[in-house]
Amino acid sequence: MSPHAVTNHVLDVIIVGAGIAGLAAALAIHGAGHHVTIVEGASVLREIGAGVLISSNATRELIRWDLEDDLRVLIVQSRVSRVLRWDDGKVLSEVKMDPSFALKKYNAPVWMLHRADLHTAMLKKVQSLGIEIKLGSRVLNADVDEASVTLASGEVLRCDFIVGADGVRSKMRDIISQEPVPALPTGDYAFQFALEIGEYKNDPVIAPLVEGHAATAWWGPGRHVIGTLLRGESLFNCVAVFPDDGSLGDEHKQLGADVDELRRNFSDCVRSILFHADPSSIVKWKLQDLDPLEFWHRGHAVLIGDACHPMLPYLAQGASQAIEDGAVLAQCLAHLPLDRVGSAFQDLRFSRATQIQQNARKQKTENHYPDGPEQQARDERLKDPTQVRAWQWEPVVGKPNKTWSDGLFGYDSQVEFEEYLKEHDAGRRNVKQTVRL
Numbered sequence: 001m002s003p004h005a006v007t008n009h010v011l012d013v014i015i016v017g018a019g020i021a022g023l024a025a026a027l028a029i030h031g032a033g034h035h036v037t038i039v040e041g042a043s044v045l046r047e048i049g050a051g052v053l054i055s056s057n058a059t060r061e062l063i064r065w066d067l068e069d070d071l072r073v074l075i076v077q078s079r080v081s082r083v084l085r086w087d088d089g090k091v092l093s094e095v096k097m098d099p100s101f102a103l104k105k106y107n108a109p110v111w112m113l114h115r116a117d118l119h120t121a122m123l124k125k126v127q128s129l130g131i132e133i134k135l136g137s138r139v140l141n142a143d144v145d146e147a148s149v150t151l152a153s154g155e156v157l158r159c160d161f162i163v164g165a166d167g168v169r170s171k172m173r174d175i176i177s178q179e180p181v182p183a184l185p186t187g188d189y190a191f192q193f194a195l196e197i198g199e200y201k202n203d204p205v206i207a208p209l210v211e212g213h214a215a216t217a218w219w220g221p222g223r224h225v226i227g228t229l230l231r232g233e234s235l236f237n238c239v240a241v242f243p244d245d246g247s248l249g250d251e252h253k254q255l256g257a258d259v260d261e262l263r264r265n266f267s268d269c270v271r272s273i274l275f276h277a278d279p280s281s282i283v284k285w286k287l288q289d290l291d292p293l294e295f296w297h298r299g300h301a302v303l304i305g306d307a308c309h310p311m312l313p314y315l316a317q318g319a320s321q322a323i324e325d326g327a328v329l330a331q332c333l334a335h336l337p338l339d340r341v342g343s344a345f346q347d348l349r350f351s352r353a354t355q356i357q358q359n360a361r362k363q364k365t366e367n368h369y370p371d372g373p374e375q376q377a378r379d380e381r382l383k384d385p386t387q388v389r390a391w392q393w394e395p396v397v398g399k400p401n402k403t404w405s406d407g408l409f410g411y412d413s414q415v416e417f418e419e420y421l422k423e424h425d426a427g428r429r430n431v432k433q434t435v436r437l
């Protein structure tokens with residue numbers, strides 16, 4: 001990225017949280033010419049998470065941040081997507097996918113990645129750019145008017161702008177909202193584990209599931225399982241979602257699982273897969289949600305990613321939306337006066353993120369119908385892929401209506417921001433920040 005139209009003011013930006021949202025924002029904001037420091041509560045960044053689908057709307061940004069070569073050997077592109085009934089394994093839908101389709105139609109590919117692989121590649125890029133990451137630096141408080149954060153150690157770090165990328169249980173959300181805004185339980189747990197494919201080449205259950213680069217989902221009443229290939233097709237990753245029985249108490253996450261719990265929650269058909277997992281390596285966590293927040297920003301601080309719009313995993317958009325957030329925020333910090341950054345960011349992102357959030361909730365209902373007329377009607381719809389996710393975006397005055405897919409996958413942060421600038425041209429008068437393109 002070469003400097004372009006450099007002006008007079010490089011901002012000091014503190015990003016709270018080194019998850020996907022925080023690292024995305026760091027890469028983008030650094031690319032816009034500002035000075036970035038990340039403060040992360042954990043003292044070690046562990047390999048956590050499952051598969052994340054990164055769709056064209058977000059791979060576009062990862063490619064701009066020069067991550068394609070680093071990720072190439074880890075990417076999986078599914079060729080078949082199947083939905084099966086959870087109890088007898090009957091095929092409800094099977095769609096062949098052309099890995100080059102998204103690239104041709106949306107000018108950017110779709111990648112299935114292990115969250116840990118994506119996170120590691122982004123982290124290495126951040127480090128290679130000299131961006132400082134302070135680990136073991138939990139933020140306990142922040143002054144959003146003066147732009148400073150107070151760490152658990154008592155240290156106060158001052159800056160020009162704070163980005164709250166501290167996840168679904170965000171502290172920065174409470175600070176910006178001026179009251180506690182706890183995450184909501186969704187009523188579901190997720191279990192995740194991964195199997196090394198090499199060990200299961202001849203396994204009668206696992207081998208057929210991964211043949212032909214397939215991604216398989218089993219849908220049932222109040223629960224589902226998704227099995228996908230990851231890490232350059234060397235891993236078979238499984239995520240099982242089922243009703244929360246309260247056994248995690250106040251804990252968010254737990255390593256290890258009770259095999260009886262799997263037995264109680266899944267039929268023989270799915271159990272045979274789940275039973276391959278080493279119970280000590282299973283991660284179990286509470287899925288959490290949030291109703292749309294009124295304010296994503298206050299003073300010199302803004303929220304991004306799961307801190308302001310956690311996405312239920314049913315549309316696989318949490319990581320992609322976090323990446324879009326980072327890209328859009330960097331545009332705002334590059335081109336707008338500081339006092340307009342928070343409101344412009346929320347204007348640009350709120351409606352889109354909220355509609356995706358709401359449709360993810362709808363998709364959960366649809367995936368989890370109890371057996372009966374609604375489930376039968378859904379299974380009929382599944383036979384015709386054009387009937388699946390036939391949602392509409394809320395109309396925007398003066399803009400053409402797009403199909404759900406075109407609006408979701410065709411999104412380009414740079415185009416959106418240019419259009420926003422044209423519509424709000426008066427805001428350009430006081431641009432002071434450094435700009436690189």
Ligand SMILES: Cc1cc2nc3c(=O)[nH]c(=O)nc-3n(C[C@H](O)[C@H](O)[C@H](O)COP(=O)(O)OP(=O)(O)OC[C@H]3O[C@@H](n4cnc5c(N)ncnc54)[C@H](O)[C@@H]3O)c2cc1C
Binds near residue numbers: 053190316
């Ligand atoms: C079961 C499941 C499946 C999913 N599948 C997909 C998928 O297929 N596709 C997809 O796009 N997304 C998926 N997601 C969502 C995705 O993982 C997240 O939405 C995305 O990674 C954005 O997270 P984030 O960076 O905002 O938050 P997080 O990943 O939670 O990161 C927040 C960071 O902030 C740190 N932190 C927290 N508090 C503080 C503090 N006070 N001070 C300093 N640091 C702090 C934390 O330690 C953490 O490192 C899935 C999620 C789940 C649960």
